[in-house]
Amino acid sequence: MHHTTALVLFSGGQDSTTCLAHALQAYERVETIAFDYRQRHHVELEARLKVLDEIRRQFPQWAPRLGQDHVLDLAVLGAVSETSLTRDMSFKMEASGLPNTFVPGRNLLFMTLAAAVAYRRDLQVIVTGVCETDFSGYPDCRDDTMKAMQLALSLGMDKRFLIETPLMWIDKAETWRLAERLGGQALVDLIVEHTHTCYLGDRAHRHAWGYGCGNCPACELRARGWERYRAAPSA
Ligand code: ZN
Numbered sequence: 001m002h003h004t005t006a007l008v009l010f011s012g013g014q015d016s017t018t019c020l021a022h023a024l025q026a027y028e029r030v031e032t033i034a035f036d037y038r039q040r041h042h043v044e045l046e047a048r049l050k051v052l053d054e055i056r057r058q059f060p061q062w063a064p065r066l067g068q069d070h071v072l073d074l075a076v077l078g079a080v081s082e083t084s085l086t087r088d089m090s091f092k093m094e095a096s097g098l099p100n101t102f103v104p105g106r107n108l109l110f111m112t113l114a115a116a117v118a119y120r121r122d123l124q125v126i127v128t129g130v131c132e133t134d135f136s137g138y139p140d141c142r143d144d145t146m147k148a149m150q151l152a153l154s155l156g157m158d159k160r161f162l163i164e165t166p167l168m169w170i171d172k173a174e175t176w177r178l179a180e181r182l183g184g185q186a187l188v189d190l191i192v193e194h195t196h197t198c199y200l201g202d203r204a205h206r207h208a209w210g211y212g213c214g215n216c217p218a219c220e221l222r223a224r225g226w227e228r229y230r231a232a233p234s235a
Contacts, residue, residue: 003162005029006125007118009110010069012048014195014210014222015129015167018175020055021182022166023127024062031121033070033114037077043203045071047196054190059183070117077103107140108149115153115161124162131167143168172225177234197222 006023010016010032023030034048049069056063080103107130114126130141139145143165150163167175179187191210196203198212198219205214209226212219 001124001160003027003124005123006031006127006164007114007121007123008032009114009126009128010034010048010052011129012044012046012051012195013129013197014172014179014191015131015175017051017191017195018179018182019127019129019166020051021062021179021187023125023164024055024059024065025182027125028065029067029123030065031067031070031117031123033072033117035072035074035077035110035113037074043198043201044196047194050194051190054194058186058190068121072113072117074109074113077106077109105140107138108145111146111149111163112153115157118161119157119159124160125164126161127164127166129167130165131170133169133171171228172221173228173232176225176229180233 004027006027006029008016008020008023008030010020011034020030020032032048032052034045036045052066052069056066111126111128114128118124118126128146130138130146132142146163146165146168150161153163154161166178170178176188176191179191183190192208193210195210196212197210199216200213202213202219203211205211207214207223208230209223212222214220214223
């Protein structure tokens, strides 16, 4: 089957912006989706609108392909979880080896809702920036989970979805390289300046790799990836 349409899970971070660029390169009609679950910081949701604006402005070859943006209210997640993203708790690792930001099954819910929107909007491919090489080890972001979801959603909605995960097996340095291959230095600069990753919602401190506190696990991961990318840009 020749795929021409896609829905990108787009949070406004480095990973999902790279996935969006990938989709805009590959598909003729691309829409975006995000979930508002009362994150402590609305910085991400604001960042994503800025990134969409900048992509439209700086990439005229992609702009006509970039369609509707969907933001679904998932306040219900606050009722089933107590994590540092939705409550006033600080980030830490649990005895289980998972960070306390983990909401059990959250990504399963995201994928299900994304598929429902994709169904309604007649979009064939669902693109998500989940990654097994990430530090977090979220079990609902693993490759096997995504393959199972693809099957469950395709059967359950009687429509053949393709779940595409361009970052599944690459690290953060390689994610920067992928961005550079897709959109050159302009896309790398856009990601540095406008995407948001920091768990603390810090937009006050500017580093070579972008804004953030510089100390939370998300900042550390982004900084390390950037350093390795800069040391070997086209490895
Ligand atoms: Zn941070």
